[in-house]
Amino acid sequence: DQQVKQNSPSLSVQEGRISILNCDYTNSMFDYFLWYKKYPAEGPTFLISISSIKDKNEDGRFTVFLNKSAKHLSLHIVPSQPGDSAVYFCAASDGGSNYKLTFGKGTLLTVNP
Amino acid sequence: DAEITQSPRHKITETGRQVTLACHQTWNHNNMFWYRQDLGHGLRLIHYSYGVHDTNKGEVSDGYSVSRSNTEDLPLTLESAASSQTSVYFCASRKGNTGELFFGEGSRLTVL
Numbered sequence: 001d002q003q004v005k006q007n008s009p010s011l012s013v014q015e016g017r018i019s020i021l022n023c024d025y026t027n028s029m030f031d032y033f034l035w036y037k038k039y040p041a042e043g044p045t046f047l048i049s050i051s052s053i054k055d056k057n058e059d060g061r062f063t064v065f066l067n068k069s070a071k072h073l074s075l076h077i078v079p080s081q082p083g084d085s086a087v088y089f090c091a092a093s094d095g096g097s098n099y100k101l102t103f104g105k106g107t108l109l110t111v112n113p
Numbered sequence: 114d115a116e117i118t119q120s121p122r123h124k125i126t127e128t129g130r131q132v133t134l135a136c137h138q139t140w141n142h143n144n145m146f147w148y149r150q151d152l153g154h155g156l157r158l159i160h161y162s163y164g165v166h167d168t169n170k171g172e173v174s175d176g177y178s179v180s181r182s183n184t185e186d187l188p189l190t191l192e193s194a195a196s197s198q199t200s201v202y203f204c205a206s207r208k209g210n211t212g213e214l215f216f217g218e219g220s221r222l223t224v225l
Contacts, residue, residue: 006155034213043203043216044156089155100171101214103148105155 003027004092006104014112019077021107023090026071030092034101035064035075038087047088048075080111116140119204119217127225132191134220136204144207145187146214147171147179149200156203162187194224 005024013019021035031052036044050057050064050073057064063076077084090104117138126132136145147159148171158171160179168179176198178190191198201221205214 036216041219043205043218044214045216046213049213091156100158100161101146102158103156105153 002105003030004090004102004104006088006090006107008107009105010108010110012110012112013080015082016079019075019080019084019109019111021075021077021088021090021109023073023075023104024071025073025092027092027094027102028071029094030102032093032099033064033066033073034091034093035062036089036091036103037084038089038106044089077109080109082111082113085109085111117204117206117215117217119202119220121220122218123221125223125225126194128194128196130194132194132222132224134189134191134202134204134222136187136189136217137185138204138206138215139185140206140208140215141184142206142208142215143184144209145181146205146207147177147187147189148203148205149173150203150219151200159189159202160187191222194222196224198222199224 034049035047037047038044048062050066066073087106089106091101093099093101120135143164146161148156157173162168162181201219203219204217207214
């Protein structure tokens with residue numbers, strides 16, 4: 001049973017426009033959420049996180065929104081740049097599972113010049 | 114700079130062989146993790162450790178083992194490699210129980 005779902009395997013946007021990556025979760029105990037970016041042949045790198053006590057967290061061009069009632073979070077990238085082209089993983093954790101991170105399958109973002 | 118390194122980066126082995134993937138971090142992090150990445154599955158947790166002599170099974174632990182004899186290292190051993198274990202393996206570490214994981218660059222393993 002997949003607890004963290006990224007239903008879009010891929011997304012293509014034009015440079016300068018907004019990229020919106022979505023993530024849904026089923027475990028209501030999750031209280032901390034993270035986004036990771038991964039380039040080919042490299043390890044994932046941390047991008048941004050949000051605690052369940054917040055509904056928005058912003059860091060430069062990246063904003064994560066959390067809708068707890070819908071068990072949904074999204075990552076907005078504005079404006080998108082070609083260097084943002086990568087696989088983006090959504091991850092979640094909770095104290096009850098000793099804060100293990102559960103990852104989604106990832107979304108491949110392509111930003112076209 | 115502190116870092117996390119994995120070795121080997123690439124390995125080809127035969128079915129039935131024992132394989133060990135090394136992971137070394139210099140941040141003095143207590144928490145260390147091993148994940149595998151496969152197309153269509155994302156990152157799946159194999160084993161994890163919250164300190165020296167502590168090891169725990171993740172969601173896909175069958176056929177794998179780990180040991181934690183010091184803070185810096187968490188080697189992953191495949192006792193008898195199977196073709197289903199062909200994958201890219203990532204080691205990660207974290208200072209405490211919350212916060213982000215820091216990943217190594219990955220080890221690509223092919224089992225023929």
